[in-house]
Amino acid sequence: MKTLLSHIDPAVLAVALEQSFNAVVLTDASLDKEGCRIVYANEAFSRMTGYSEQELLGRNPRLLQGPATNPDVMEWLRECLRQGSYFQGSTINYRKDGRPYTVEWNISPVRNPAGEITHFISVQQDISNLMAAQKTTQLFAHVLNVTDDGVLITNRHGVIEFVNKGFEKITGYGLTEVLGHTPSLLKSGEHDAAFYQNMWDTLKQGKTFRGTFTNRAKNNALIYCDETITPLTDEAGEVTHYVSIFRDLTTRVLEEQMFRETMRFDALTGALNRASGEMVLEKAYMQAVGSKLPMSIAIADVDYFKQINDTWGHSCGDAVLKALSRSLIAALRANDSVIRWGGEEFLLVFSGCDLGQALPLAERCRASVQRLTHEQAGQVTLSVGVGELQPGETLAQLIERVDKAMYRAKHAGRNQVQPAAVVMPPAASGTGGAF
Numbered sequence: 001m002k003t004l005l006s007h008i009d010p011a012v013l014a015v016a017l018e019q020s021f022n023a024v025v026l027t028d029a030s031l032d033k034e035g036c037r038i039v040y041a042n043e044a045f046s047r048m049t050g051y052s053e054q055e056l057l058g059r060n061p062r063l064l065q066g067p068a069t070n071p072d073v074m075e076w077l078r079e080c081l082r083q084g085s086y087f088q089g090s091t092i093n094y095r096k097d098g099r100p101y102t103v104e105w106n107i108s109p110v111r112n113p114a115g116e117i118t119h120f121i122s123v124q125q126d127i128s129n130l131m132a133a134q135k136t137t138q139l140f141a142h143v144l145n146v147t148d149d150g151v152l153i154t155n156r157h158g159v160i161e162f163v164n165k166g167f168e169k170i171t172g173y174g175l176t177e178v179l180g181h182t183p184s185l186l187k188s189g190e191h192d193a194a195f196y197q198n199m200w201d202t203l204k205q206g207k208t209f210r211g212t213f214t215n216r217a218k219n220n221a222l223i224y225c226d227e228t229i230t231p232l233t234d235e236a237g238e239v240t241h242y243v244s245i246f247r248d249l250t251t252r253v254l255e256e257q258m259f260r261e262t263m264r265f266d267a268l269t270g271a272l273n274r275a276s277g278e279m280v281l282e283k284a285y286m287q288a289v290g291s292k293l294p295m296s297i298a299i300a301d302v303d304y305f306k307q308i309n310d311t312w313g314h315s316c317g318d319a320v321l322k323a324l325s326r327s328l329i330a331a332l333r334a335n336d337s338v339i340r341w342g343g344e345e346f347l348l349v350f351s352g353c354d355l356g357q358a359l360p361l362a363e364r365c366r367a368s369v370q371r372l373t374h375e376q377a378g379q380v381t382l383s384v385g386v387g388e389l390q391p392g393e394t395l396a397q398l399i400e401r402v403d404k405a406m407y408r409a410k411h412a413g414r415n416q417v418q419p420a421a422v423v424m425p426p427a428a429s430g431t432g433g434a435f
C-alpha cells in the first residue's frame with residue numbers, strides 16, 4: 001500500500017478524502033468503555049449527520065444512534081471491531097436535528113507497520129432516498145397485485161414484459177406463460193380489422209385508447225374487458241411501453257345477454273313476445289323481399305277461449321296457453337318463429353315457404369294442438385289463417401289478409417286452416433310498412 005501511494009503527495013490525499021462524495025470518518029482503535037473516538041470526519045460526513053467536525057472530534061460514533069437503530073447490527077459491528085475484521089451493514093441513524101436516515105456503511109481496521117490496529121476507517125452513505133424509492137416500488141408492486149383489475153405492460157414492440165395477478169385471475173394466464181408473447185394471444189376473433197386499426201391509430205398519436213374488448217381466456221371462454229391502453233414515452237417522446245389496464249365485465253355482459261334474451265320471450269307461453277316478434281317478422285320480410293324467396297305466415301287463434309276462462313278460471317286458461325304454445329313450437333321447424341301476437345292469438349312465420357309448403361305446416365300445428373288433452377279444459381282447438389307474401393305486398397297487407405283468413409276459419413266452424421285470398425295490391429311499394 002505504502003509503495004503504491006508513495007508517489008502521491010499526502011496533501012493531495014488529504015484533499016481527496018475531504019472532498020470525497022461518500023462520508024468518511026476515522027476513529028481511533030480504543031476498545032475501552034468509552035469505545036473508539038472520532039479523530040477525523042470529512043465534509044460529506046458532516047453534511048450527512050448535521051454535526052460539524054468540531055462537534056464530532058473525540059466523540060464515539062454512537063452519538064448517531066437512536067431508538068430505531070438496529071441493536072443486532074450494532075452488536076455485529078462491535079464484534080467485527082473486537083476481532084479486527086471488516087464490517088459492512090446498514091441501519092437507521094439520527095442527524096443532529098433528530099431526523100432519522102438510513103446509512104449503509106463499512107468499517108475497515110487500519111494497521112501500523114507492526115500489524116497492530118491503530119484506527120478504524122468507515123465509509124458511509126445515506127441511502128434514505130434509495131430506500132424510499134425501493135419502498136415505493138414495493139408498494140406499487142403490491143398495489144398492482146391486490147387490485148382486481150388486470151394490468152399488462154408491453155415494450156414498444158408489443159411484447160409482454162409484465163402482467164399482474166389480476167390479469168392472471170381474469171385470463172387464466174400466469175406471468176411466465178405470457179412473457180415474451182404479444183397480447184394477440186388473447187384475440188378472440190370477435191373484432192374486425194377496423195377495430196384494431198382504430199386502436200393503433202389512436203396509440204400512434206400518443207393517445208390513450210379505450211374500448212371494450214372481447215378476449216379469449218386460457219380456458220377458451222370469451223371474456224369481456226373494459227380496457228384502457230396508454231403509451232408511455234421517454235423524455236425524447238419515443239414510446240417505451242404500452243400499459244393496458246382492464247376490468248372484467250364478463251359477468252355483467254353475460255347477465256345482460258341473458259336478460260336481453262329473456263326479454264325477447266313472453267313469460268307465460270315461451271313464444272316470442274310481440275315486440276321482438278315484430279322485429280323477427282320485419283327481418284324475415286326484408287330477407288324475402290331482398291332474396292325473392294317465398295315467405296308465408298299464419299295467424300292461429302284459440303277457439304272459445306273465453307269459455308275456458310269463464311268455466312275453469314284464468315289460471316286454467318293460462319295453463320292451456322302455455323301447453324299449446326309449447327306444442328306449436330315443437331311442431332315447427334327450428335327456423336320458423338312462434339310469436340304471441342295477442343292474448344290467445346299466435347302469429348307463425350314460415351321463412352322460405354310458399355303457400356303450398358305453409359299450408360301443411362299450419363295444419364300440423366292445428367292438429368298438434370287438437371291432440372292435447374288439458375286437465376280441466378279437455379280438448380282445445382285453433383282456427384288458422386295462412387298466406388304467402390305476394391309481390392309488392394306490404395307486411396301490414398299480408399297480416400290483414402291472413403287475419404281475414406283466420407276469421408273465415410272461425411266462421412266456417414273453427415278448428416280448421418284457411419288459406420288467405422290473394423288480392424292484387426294497388427301499387428308495388430316493396431317496403432315493410434306499419435303493422
Ligand SMILES: Nc1nc2c(ncn2[C@@H]2O[C@H](COP(=O)(O)OP(=O)(O)OP(=O)(O)O)[C@@H](O)[C@H]2O)c(=O)[nH]1
Nearest residue numbers: 301302303304305306307309314315317318343344
Ligand atoms: N287466461 C288467460 N286468458 C287470456 C289471456 N289473454 C287473453 N285472454 C282471454 O282470452 C279471451 C278471448 O276471448 P274472445 O276474444 O272472445 O275469443 P274466444 O272466446 O276465444 O272466441 P273465438 O275466438 O271466437 O273462438 C278473453 O276472455 C281474454 O280475457 C291470458 O294471458 N290468459
